[in-house]
Amino acid sequence: MGAIAFPTPQAGILARRESILAGLAALLPPECLITSEDERRAYETDAFTAYRRVPMAVALPRNTAEVSAVLAYCHAEGVPVVPRGAGTSLAGGAIPQEDAVVIGVSKMNRILEIDYANRFARVEAGVTNLAITNTVSAEGFFYAPDPSSQLACTIGGNIGMNSGGAHCLKYGVTTNNILGVTLVLVDGTVVEIGGAAMDAPGYDLLGLVCGSEGQLGIITEATVRILRMAEGARPVLFGFPTSEQAGEAVAAIIAAGIVPVAMEFMDKPAIEICEAFAKAGYPMDVEALLIIEVEGSDSEMDATLARIVAIAREHGVKTVRESKSAMETAAIWKGRKSAFGATGRIADYICMDGTIPTGQLPYVLRRIDEIVKHYGLRVANVFHAGDGNLHPLILYNVNDPGEAEKAEEAGNDILKLCVEVGGCLTGEHGVGIEKRDLMHHQFNRVDLQQQLRVRAAFDAQWILNPAKVFPLDGRAA
Amino acid sequence: MIVVRRPQDEEELASLVREASGHGAPLAIEGGGTRKGLGRPVNAGITVSVGGLHGITLYEPAEMVIGARAGTPLAGIEAALAEKGQMLGFEPPDFRRLYGTEGAPTIGAVAAGNLSGSRRLWGGACRDSLIGVRFVNGLGEIVKSGGRVMKNVTGLDLVKLQSGAWGTLGVLTEVTFKVVPRPEVTLTLVIEGLPEARAIEAMSAAVGSPFEITGAAHLPAMAGAPARTLLRIEGFAFSVEYRAGALAEQLKGVGALGRLEAAEADALWRDVSDGAMLSEPRDRAVWRLSVKPGAAAGAVAAIRASRDVTALYDWAGGLVWLATPETGDAGAEIIRQAARQASGYATLMRGSEALRARVPVFEPEPAPIAALSRRIKASFDPAGLLNPGKMHAGI
Numbered sequence: 082m083g084a085i086a087f088p089t090p091q092a093g094i095l096a097r098r099e100s101i102l103a104g105l106a107a108l109l110p111p112e113c114l115i116t117s118e119d120e121r122r123a124y125e126t127d128a129f130t131a132y133r134r135v136p137m138a139v140a141l142p143r144n145t146a147e148v149s150a151v152l153a154y155c156h157a158e159g160v161p162v163v164p165r166g167a168g169t170s171l172a173g174g175a176i177p178q179e180d181a182v183v184i185g186v187s188k189m190n191r192i193l194e195i196d197y198a199n200r201f202a203r204v205e206a207g208v209t210n211l212a213i214t215n216t217v218s219a220e221g222f223f224y225a226p227d228p229s230s231q232l233a234c235t236i237g238g239n240i241g242m243n244s245g246g247a248h249c250l251k252y253g254v255t256t257n258n259i260l261g262v263t264l265v266l267v268d269g270t271v272v273e274i275g276g277a278a279m280d281a282p283g284y285d286l287l288g289l290v291c292g293s294e295g296q297l298g299i300i301t302e303a304t305v306r307i308l309r310m311a312e313g314a315r316p317v318l319f320g321f322p323t324s325e326q327a328g329e330a331v332a333a334i335i336a337a338g339i340v341p342v343a344m345e346f347m348d349k350p351a352i353e354i355c356e357a358f359a360k361a362g363y364p365m366d367v368e369a370l371l372i373i374e375v376e377g378s379d380s381e382m383d384a385t386l387a388r389i390v391a392i393a394r395e396h397g398v399k400t401v402r403e404s405k406s407a408m409e410t411a412a413i414w415k416g417r418k419s420a421f422g423a424t425g426r427i428a429d430y431i432c433m434d435g436t437i438p439t440g441q442l443p444y445v446l447r448r449i450d451e452i453v454k455h456y457g458l459r460v461a462n463v464f465h466a467g468d469g470n471l472h473p474l475i476l477y478n479v480n481d482p483g484e485a486e487k488a489e490e491a492g493n494d495i496l497k498l499c500v501e502v503g504g505c506l507t508g509e510h511g512v513g514i515e516k517r518d519l520m521h522h523q524f525n526r527v528d529l530q531q532q533l534r535v536r537a538a539f540d541a542q543w544i545l546n547p548a549k550v551f552p553l554d555g556r557a558a
Numbered sequence: 559m560i561v562v563r564r565p566q567d568e569e570e571l572a573s574l575v576r577e578a579s580g581h582g583a584p585l586a587i588e589g590g591g592t593r594k595g596l597g598r599p600v601n602a603g604i605t606v607s608v609g610g611l612h613g614i615t616l617y618e619p620a621e622m623v624i625g626a627r628a629g630t631p632l633a634g635i636e637a638a639l640a641e642k643g644q645m646l647g648f649e650p651p652d653f654r655r656l657y658g659t660e661g662a663p664t665i666g667a668v669a670a671g672n673l674s675g676s677r678r679l680w681g682g683a684c685r686d687s688l689i690g691v692r693f694v695n696g697l698g699e700i701v702k703s704g705g706r707v708m709k710n711v712t713g714l715d716l717v718k719l720q721s722g723a724w725g726t727l728g729v730l731t732e733v734t735f736k737v738v739p740r741p742e743v744t745l746t747l748v749i750e751g752l753p754e755a756r757a758i759e760a761m762s763a764a765v766g767s768p769f770e771i772t773g774a775a776h777l778p779a780m781a782g783a784p785a786r787t788l789l790r791i792e793g794f795a796f797s798v799e800y801r802a803g804a805l806a807e808q809l810k811g812v813g814a815l816g817r818l819e820a821a822e823a824d825a826l827w828r829d830v831s832d833g834a835m836l837s838e839p840r841d842r843a844v845w846r847l848s849v850k851p852g853a854a855a856g857a858v859a860a861i862r863a864s865r866d867v868t869a870l871y872d873w874a875g876g877l878v879w880l881a882t883p884e885t886g887d888a889g890a891e892i893i894r895q896a897a898r899q900a901s902g903y904a905t906l907m908r909g910s911e912a913l914r915a916r917v918p919v920f921e922p923e924p925a926p927i928a929a930l931s932r933r934i935k936a937s938f939d940p941a942g943l944l945n946p947g948k949m950h951a952g953i
Contacts, residue, residue, distance in 0.1 A: 198762045199852045221768070243711045254709060256718070257686045270926045277850035278902035279678065279876040282921035283949070284727070284931055285685055288718025292711045312768045332620035338643055338739035338794075340622075377768075378804075381797045436707040439621050469621070470709040508709035516712075523712055524702075531701045531938070532714045538933035550713065 084489055085173075085514050087134060087548050090180040094160055095137070101160060102138055105182065108150045113188065115139035124165065124183050128230070129173035129515055131431075131485070136163065136177035141188045145263055145271055145301040148184060152299060153269025155182055161547050162267075164295035166238025167209065169230040171421075171432055172513030174242055174294050178548055184299055186237045192216055193302065201260055201277055203304045206237030210244075213305060222307040225252035228509070229418045237300045243292030245509030247417065248374075250467035251342040252308070254509065256291035261304035264290060264297075267540045276304055289535070294511050295546040297539040311376035314342065316413045317386060319393050320367030320400035324348060327369035328442040330396040331466045334373075334389055341389070341467070345372040345417050348446070350461035351424075351474070358423035359416030362409070364400040371466060372417055420463045421474065428459075428476040429485075433492050435499030436508035439469040445502060449473050452494045456487040470508035471499065497522050512550045520552055529555070560586075560603060566610040568692065568700055568731040575729065575943070576698030578604060584946045587725035589629060589667030595657045596671075597724060597948040598919050599911050608666055611731055614638055616706060623706050625690065625734035628666025635665050639737055647738040648684045649675030649827075655834040656844065656908060666730040672722035675831030676773040676790070679765065679873045685721035687735045693720060693728030696939025701728065708736045719934070725945040726953055727938040741772075741792035745802055746823035749787040749813040752776070754855040754871070757787040760812045761874035762851060764789050767808055769801040774874035775830045788818070788826065830872055833907065836881040843888035843909045844881050849902030851875035857900040865889045884909060890917045897921075920949050 094101070102116050115121055116138050125133040137160075142148045155162045161181040168175050177183050189205035192212070196202070197220055202213055210231040213224040227246035228234055234244070240262060245254040252258070261275030264286075274290065275281035290297055321327040324346075331344055347355065347363075347370045356363040363370055371393075375385045390401055404410040416423075424430050437445050446462065453460040453475060464471040473495055477488035496506050496516060500523050506516045520529060533551060543556075565571040578585050584602040590609070608629040616625035619642040626635055632650060639645050650668045654660065669691065674683045681687075690704035703716035720727055752760060757776040764771050773790030791801050806815045818826070829835050836844050849857055854875035861867055861880070867889070868881045882889045888909055897904040903921035906914065923931060928950070935942070935953050942952065 196850075196852075197766060198759075199850050200766060222766075243715070245709055245711075249709065253682060253686060254711075256715070257682055266926070266930075272924075272926050272930075274927075276901050278848040278900075279873055280672075280674075280683060280848040282848075282903040282905070283722075283923055283927065284934055285672070285718040285722050286927070286930065288685060288715055288721070291718075292715050296714075309766050309768050335622060335739075336620050336642075338742065340739060377797060378800060381800060384794070384796045436709045438618065438623075438706060440618060465709070468709045469707055503705070504707050505705055505710045505712045507712050508707070509711055511711050512713065520713065527699045528701050528703065529713075531695060531699070532703075532716065534937035535714055535716065535719070535934060538930065538937045 084486065085132060085518065086553060087178055088553060090178060094180040098137055101158060104154055104158065105138060105140060105151065108154060109140060109142060109147060113141045113143060115141070124168070124177060127168040127170040127173060127175040129171055129176065129513065132173055132176050132514060134176060134178045136181050136183045137179065139183040139185060141185045143188045145265065148265045148299055148301050149269040149271055151184055152265050152267060156268050156544055159542065162544055163546055164241065164299045166207070166235035166241065167233045169234045169238065170242065170511065170513055171434070172507065172511045172515040174511050174513035174549060176514060186235060186301065189301060196277070197222060199277055200307055201304050202307050203302060204236055205302055206300045207235050210234050210236060210239055217307050221310050223310050224305055224307055225258050226255045229421060236303050236305065240291055240300050240303060241293065241295050242511040245470065247343045247345055247465060250344060250465065251340055256288055258306045259287060259291060259303060260306055262287065262290060262300045263302035265299045265301055267298060267544050292511065294513065294550050296536055296550060297545065312378045313382060314374055314376045315382050316372050316374040316404050316410055318363060318400065318402040318413065319371040319373060319398050320364035321369045322367060322397055322399055324369040324446050325443040326397045327371050330371065330393050330398065332439060333392045333396060335467070337388065337392060339385065339388060341373045342376050343372065343374040344467040346464050346466040348462040350459065351420060351463045354423050354427060354461055355416040355420050358419055358426065359412055361412040361416035362402065363416060364402070367399050372413060417463065424461060424474050424476070429479040430474045430476050431488050431492050433471065433473045433475070433495050434507045434510040435496045435504055436468065436470045437499050437502050437504035439466070441502040445498060448498055449495055453491050456491040458484065458488060458491055469504065493519060514549055517550055518552055526555070560605055562605045562607055564607045564610045568611065568694070571606070571611070571729060571731060572694045572698050572700050574606065575694050575696065578943055579696065579698055579941055582941060584943050587729050587945050589664030590631065590661040592654045592659045592661050592663045593657060593667065593671065594659055595908055599915055600945050600948050602946065606729060608664065608729065615732060616734065619644060622737050623708070623734060624737055625706060625732060626665050627732050628664060628730045630665045631662040632665050632668055633662060640740065643740050644737045645740045646735060647677065647681035647687050649677035649831050650684065651675045651831045651833065653832060655832055655837045658840060665733055669721055669733040670723065670725050670730055676775060676827050676872050679774055680770060680772040681738060685718050688717055688721050688733060689736050690734035691717050691720050691730055692732040693730045695728045696941055696943045704734070706734050724948050726935060726948055729944065743795045743798045744790060744792045744820065744823070745798050746818040747789045747802060747805065747815040748818050749815055750784045752785060752787050752813060754858065757785070758851060758855050758871065758875040760787055760809060761789070763809060764805060765874045767805060769805045773827055776871040777835065778868065778870060790827065830870065833879050835870060836868060836879055841884060842881040843884045843913060844879065844907045845893055845904050846907045847878040847880060847893070847897045847902055847904045849876065849878060849897055849900035853900035854878050857896040860896040861889060861893055864892055884913055887917050888913055894921065923950070
C-alpha cells in the first residue's frame with residue numbers, strides 16, 4: 082500500500098532534533114522520554130499497520146502538568162505533536178510522522194474517583210475502556226461504550242475517536258456517555274470542560290472534542306457516566322437463508338417498538354471465520370446471522386425474546402439458538418468481538434467502517450459484493466445492524482503489492498457508496514489518515530472550510546495531529 | 559423599528575444573511591417566538607423568522623430517524639412520530655406557560671437551545687438525539703454537518719456545537735433527530751412527604767437500580783398538597799409491572815410507593831419539563847441549575863439561607879428549577895456560587911429585560927474558555943451578525 086501521502090517532514094525540525102530532545106529531557110524524567118530508535122519504532126504505527134513512520138521522540142507524561150509542559154514546549158518550538166492512547170486506531174489516527182513528538186497517555190492510568198450515588202467515574206486518560214467497567218462491576222455498574230478493542234484501548238483514545246461498540250444501539254456512543262474532560266490546549270493551557278453535572282454550560286465543547294481525533298488538544302482526565310447493569314443479558318443467534326431477510330427482520334423489530342441492546346450481523350464468510358476461531362456454535366448452514374441481545378429480568382427477557390422470535394419467524398428465520406449459560410454468552414460475544422482478529426489469522430484485511438441508512442442494507446450488501454469481486458478479492462461482512470454501521474473486511478495478501486492496492490481501492494469504492502446512499506465514511510473508527518482523502522466525497526468545500534476554521538480556533542499552527550482528518554490540499558482556511 | 563424578514567427557503571435565507579453582512583446589520587433569529595425572554599437582549603434592527611422554512615423532509619420509522627426544516631412546529635413533528643408509535647427521546651419542553659407567550663415552538667429552536675425535559679435522565683439530552691444539521695453561517699454560506707445515520711464520526715461534530723449555541727453560530731435551516739419507540743405503558747410511582755435531601759437519596763437509589771427509571775422528580779409541598787417524589791417507569795406492560803414491583807421492594811424502607819393516574823401523571827411530567835410550576839407569580843426570576851445530583855439539596859439550602867426561593871428537582875436532582883424574587887441581582891451571585899459548589903452551573907431562564915441586561919444569563923466562563931468561545935464564534939460568524947450578545951457580551 083502507499084496511496085496515502087504524508088506531509089514531507091520539515092527539515093528545519095529534523096535538524097534541531099538534538100536541541101528538541103534536550104528541551105523535552107528538561108521537562109520529563111528519563112523513564113518518560115523515549116529517544117532511541119529501537120524503542121521509538123514500537124510507536125511507528127497503530128492498528129492501521131500498512132503505514133508506518135518512526136517519530137522523532139515519544140513522551141509519556143505522568144500527569145496533566147507534564148502534558149501541559151511538553152505541549153507548551155512543542156508549540157513554542159513549532160514541533161508537530163501526535164497524541165496517542167493505546168495505538169489501537171484502525172484508521173491510522175495515532176500514526177506518527179518523522180518530525181513529530183508522540184505524546185502518549187499510557188502512564189496516566191489511575192482511576193481517580195468513583196461516585197455510585199451520582200453515577201460517574203473520574204479517570205485518567207490512559208485508563209483502558211474495560212478497566213472502568215471492571216472497577217465498577219462489583220457494585221453492579223458498567224461503562225457502556227464497548228469497542229472490540231476494549232481490553233487495550235484507552236478512554237482518552239475513545240474520546241478522541243468517539244468510539245462506539247456493539248451495544249450503542251441502546252446506550253449510545255462515547256459522546257453520549259462522557260460528562261467532562263480535562264483538556265490541555267496546544268499552548269499548554271489546561272481547561273476543565275463539564276464535570277459531574279449532566280449538562281455543561283456554553284458552547285458544547287465536550288461534544289466538539291469527542292471525535293476530534295486529537296486535533297483540538299490532549300485529554301488527560303475524563304468524567305464518564307456509569308450505568309447500573311441490567312439484571313441479566315441474553316444474546317440469541319438467528320440464522321437466515323438470505324441477508325435481505327435478516328435486514329427485513331431488523332427493520333420489523335424496530336418497527337415493533339423493540340430496541341434490543343445489540344443487533345449484530347454477520348454474513349457467511351464472517352460466520353465461518355469467527356466460528357473457526359471462537360467455536361461459539363454459530364449456525365453454518367445460513368447466509369446471514371443476527372446476534373440479538375436483550376436485557377432485563379428472566380421473565381422480561383423471555384417475553385421480549387418471544388416477540389423477537391415471532392418477528393424473525395415471519396421473516397423466514399431458519400435457526401434460533403438462545404444462550405443457555407454465561408459460558409455460551411461469552412462464546413457468542415467472543416466470536417463477534419474477535420471477528421477482526423480471527424480474520425487476521427486467515428488473511429490480511431482492511432476493515433471499513435461506513436454507516437448507511439438501514440433501509441439501504443440489501444442494496445449496499447449486493448454492491449459491496451460486486452465491488453470486491455470486480456477487484457478479484459473476497460469480503461467478510463460484520464456490522465451493527467440496528468444502526469447501519471458496516472464493517473466489510475476486505476481480504477487480500479499483503480505480500481502481493483497489486484492486491485494491497487486493489488484492496489485499498491475497493492475500500493474507497495465501498496465508502497463512496499455509503500455516502501451515496503445517504504450514510505457516512507466512518508461510524509466509529511474515525512477518519513485518521515485512512516479516510517482523510519475521501520472527505521471531499523462527504524463534505525463540500527464550504528463544509529470543510531467551516532470545520533477547518535473551527536479547528537484553527539484551537540490550533541492555528543497545525544501542531545496537533547496535522548496529517549489527519551482533513552485532506553492535505555485546501556487547508557488554508 | 560424592527561423589520562421582520564421571513565425567508566421561504568434556505569437559499570433566500572442565505573442571501574438575506576449575505577446582504578446583512580454587506581451592511582454589517584445584526585440579525586435576531588426567531589423560530590416560533592415562544593422563548594422570548596430567554597437570553598441576553600439582542601440589539602438587532604432585523605429579525606429573521608425561520609417560520610417560512612417548514613415541513614418534514616425525512617421520516618423513516620424503521621431507521622428511527624426524522625428530519626425537518628427548522629421552522630416546522632414541534633407539535634407537527636410529535637404528531638407524525640406518534641402516528642408510528644415513536645417520539646423524541648428527550649421530552650422537549652414547551653416554555654409558553656413559563657414565558658406567557660403564544661405561537662408554536664419550532665423544531666429548529668428546540669435544537670438550538672439544547673433544553674431537555676424529564677426524560678433526559680434516561681434518554682439523553684437534546685444534543686444526544688440531534689444527528690444532523692444544515693445551517694447558514696454568518697458569511698451567508700450553507701453548511702451541513704452530521705447526517706441521517708445515528709453513528710457518524712466523520713469530521714468535527716459541528717452538530718453538537720450548534721445545539722445550545724442559541725443561533726449565535728448559524729441559523730439552523732434543517733435538523734435531523736434520532737427517535738425512540740413510544741412506550742406501550744407509562745407508570746408513575748409517587749412517595750409523599752419526603753424532605754428534599756431524603757427525596758434525592760430515594761431518587762438516586764431508584765436511578766441506580768436496574769429498573770430503567772425514565773423520570774425522577776421531586777416537587778415541594780404546594781397549594782395544600784404534600785411534597786411528592788415521582789418515579790417514572792416505561793416500556794412494555796409486562797416489564798413495567800415487574801419493575802414497579804421490584805422498585806417498590808427496593809425502596810420500602812423509604813416510604814410507601816403509590817401510583818398516579820395516567821392522566822394526572824402525564825400532566826405533572828409536562829409541568830415539570832416545561833417549568834410550568836414556577837410560572838406564577840410572573841414577576842419572579844426563574845433559574846435552572848445543572849448540578850451533581852447528590853449536591854442539589856445542599857445547594858438549595860445554601861441559597862435559601864439568604865433568599866426566598868421555591869425549588870423543584872428533576873433528573874433525580876441533577877436539575878434544579880428555582881424561582882426567586884427579582885430583587886437585587888435576583889440571587890445571581892449566591893445561586894451561581896452554590897451551583898459551582900455543587901459541581902454545576904446556573905442559567906437565568908426568566909427575568910425582566912432589565913435584569914437580563916445587568917446579570918449574566920448564561921454561566922460566566924473562565925478566561926481560557928471564554929477565549930475559545932470567542933474564537934469559535936468568529937469562525938462561524940466573523941462579523942458578529944447572528945444573535946449578537948445573546949449568550950455573552952460579543953457572543
